[in-house]
Amino acid sequence: MTLAAEIDHNGTSPEKLLAPVLSAFWDQPESWTLETYRRHEGYEGLRKALAMDPDDLIAYVKDSGLRGRGGAGFPTGMKWQFIPQGDGKPHYLVVNADESEPGTCKDIPLLFANPHSLIEGIVIACYAIRSSHAFIYLRGEVVPVLRRLHEAVREAYEAGYLGTNVLGSGLDLELTVHAGAGAYICGEETALLDSLEGRRGQPRLRPPFPAVAGLYACPTVVNNVESIASVPAILNRGKDWFKSMGSEKSPGFTLYSLSGHVTSPGQYEAPLGITMRQLLDMGGGIRAGHRLKFWTPGGSSTPMLTEEHLDVPLDYEGVGAAGSMLGTKALQCFDETTCVVRAVTRWTEFYAHESCGKCTPCREGTYWLVQLLRDIEAGKGETADLDKLNDIADNINGKSFCALGDGAAAPIFSSLKYFREEYEQHITGKGCPFDPARSTAWADDKDANGKNAHRGVNA
Structure with a gap:
């Protein structure tokens, strides 16, 4: 039974379905600082991760069912598992923050309000895949986010979460923030890698895949911001807690970007499997005097859906069965005045x-x-x-x-x-x-x- 079916069966009101984890303290004063993040159990997940064997850590994230939040929904732990060990090559983690899909606006607010959740997730991921250098590829136009991210990285270095011998674990980790030049194509992972290497951003022919020959022809994991930022909470609260939300094949919480002709557009963090009808109810519905005509479940690059799909569970399987893709969960709504x-x-x-x-x-x-x-x-x-x-x-x-x-x-x-x-x-x-x-x-x-x-x- 999907989450949406359980909701209807139990008669739970939509307002009670929000699951604030990444967005739990976005509205607090100076939410982006290390001090605020620590007050909300920040870096506790990292301490637990460092006490585990790297292979056990990868298995734990894989068992949690976390799927990539950047579009295709590929299992995050499995991506980490593809990195060959004992090959004598450097391993790299690259975080794709080049958010440019029309209608998508989840990673940028997350980085602006809670950048340390990403940094903590990066350290955990690098420990798991045995990497000593990570990169954040940020969309260059968002200068305020770039500045805030640089400051968060500085705080993390100062506190010993980055640099030499992180928290006495023996892990040495360097984190580089790279601002892109504003190309939609660089959201594609291999084009992003070419751009990072100083070349024109164009997709590569695969195979070889990034896990074998990625950045600088070395094994590389490329993950979305939200995917990595979700890892600390999984380690801190447990994989069973994470799997208690969402549906069987799409567990956990996620950020839905509701925009367009709605009364209250914004970010709605809820378990996977919630329906568009429930999100619209929380967002005040379509603007007064109008009705929904069509909407996109994952930005403009996903097939549009209509009013008849309002009760489709917004998880990877539900949206796929309806003939579209969940993608980046960019829910653009258009009323009947739209051509x-x-x-x-x-x-x-x-x-x-x-x-x-x-x-x-x-x-x-x-x-x-x-x-x-x-x-x-x-x-x-x-x-x-x-x-x-x-x-x-x-x-x-x-x-x-x-x-x-x-x-x-x-x-x-x-x-x-x-x-x-x-x-x-x-x-x-x-x-x-x-x-x-x-x-x-x-x-x-x-x-x-x-x-x-x-x-x-x-x-």
């Missing part, structure tokens, strides 16, 4: 702009998708263009070097599946039916001066 064609066009323009150009399907395919979508949006399209869209997306999906191509195809496939009629209206009506000058959908959305007050996708 699907316009939204998909803007997303596709983003993917075309961010394509690294290395492989032909993505480089050429995203360009032509944009041309077709712009014509359809402007009322210049033809009915045959819809089949062309589907065909081009099919030539990109699963045929590019990395998942950017799949992400560009996902909104095309899903929007044609659920909203093909809206595309046809753009073609037969020679323009967008949601144009404020033509549509009655905007009649009740005026400001005090009678002008359109909407600030969403159609603004």
